[in-house]
């Protein structure tokens with residue numbers, strides 16, 4: 001598909017995301033010859049940088065591009081770097097829009113970007129609306145000459161109320177189809193593949209309901225702690241940082257009804273319906289029984305001392321922000337009635353892994369003897385990352401006399417698709433937005449529906465009586481008490497390293 005000439009203006013360009021994700025994604029797109037011929041990046045931020053300094057920071061001296069740059073000839077790297085420019089925005093992101101709009105105009109003229117502008121807002125949520133307002137004051141939302149799109153990074157609001165205000169605020173200046181709310185999990189190939197697994201295989205979809213599925217388990221684990229983002233994270237926590245967005249996006253794809261086609265709005269409509277059908281937990285007893293939070297405490301991993309969360313830079317020593325969240329919930333609709341969902345996300349786990357596990361019911365009548373513990377149910381394991389793939393667990397006969405049953409696996413790994421280049425999430429999403437395809441971006445009502453579910457949990461964790469906060473040693477699978485949530489099933493599936 002052809003991508004129109006355009007300019008990408010990044011707000012928050014001196015921040016971590018730009019160097020770590022955005023520029024490397026654009027760099028890969030450049031190497032893959034996916035960028036339009038006329039393409040310019042204008043970084044805007046509060047730091048005072050020249051074009052050259054910006055290029056140095058995000059390209060030449062970037063740790064994220066170091067290895068890649070080595071493989072290329074100088075000319076290519078230079079050609080890419082020369083597409084990048086920088087504009088200082090003053091201390092508060094609010095001052096110099098006149099300067100900015102003039103700079104955009106000049107670059108547009110010199111690089112023929114046809115007045116097509118995409119604004120990427122990688123700024124704190126409190127500033128997003130101000131930026132949109134300022135852009136509109138300089139007519140930078142006006143599409144009469146070229147498209148104007150706004151990509152908004154997470155966190156999208158801080159809770160339901162702020163998300164609603166943000167949506168309303170943005171919609172004063174930009175129309176909904178111009179607004180792209182990014183959730184990088186939707187850019188992951190394996191997350192998108194959830195739709196294909198379900199809706200293009202007659203061996204899965206007929207079983208995808210309460211008649212055959214016993215429960216659904218989703219684990220998102222990271223081995224890192226909060227790294228250098230303590231300041232941000234302490235105001236956020238696992239529920240806001242991962243669950244409200246990335247994990248509920250995965251949930252919506254597992255839960256949704258078949259869309260009538262693959263058009264963006266059809267898929268998004270079904271996702272919103274799915275999110276709206278999550279049973280919101282309101283009373284304290286339900287919240288007490290179905291939610292668990294915890295923080296990692298200082299400990300040793302492989303002989304090395306690891307800081308506890310409260311000792312991390314930027315974190316309040318008395319912080320009650322969770323680095324582990326496990327939530328059990330139900331979905332109130334025809335398909336899922338009575339099927340529990342168990343979803344957890346955490347930092348400082350033994351490994352980095354994200355997987356969705358569909359646990360099927362055991363056959364109503366058991367004829368054969370089972371050979372081992374927990375081997376009766378069929379499982380479909382969708383491995384989102386790493387080792388992307390799909391695993392089906394089913395019973396086979398143990399060779400020899402009698403009919404003993406043992407578990408066997410059918411594996412598919414994406415890596416076995418030789419020659420296929422799998423795009424990184426940010427590459428895919430940036431390219432989609434550049435081409436005006438919003439399928440993998442969240443709509444206003446979708447984000448609000450997700451907050452609707454999360455808000456009471458946040459509120460309970462903040463203000464509820466007798467709310468528990470567990471500790472767990474860095475490098476273990478969270479607090480032992482989290483197994484209580486799993487009811488009679490006993491334990492979570494802890495994937496190996």
Ligand code: BG6
Nearest residue numbers: 154184222241242246354385425
């Ligand atoms: C980000 C969170 O959105 O996702 C981070 O803010 C987290 O805290 C990251 O580390 C995880 O993304 P991925 O793609 O590495 O699973």
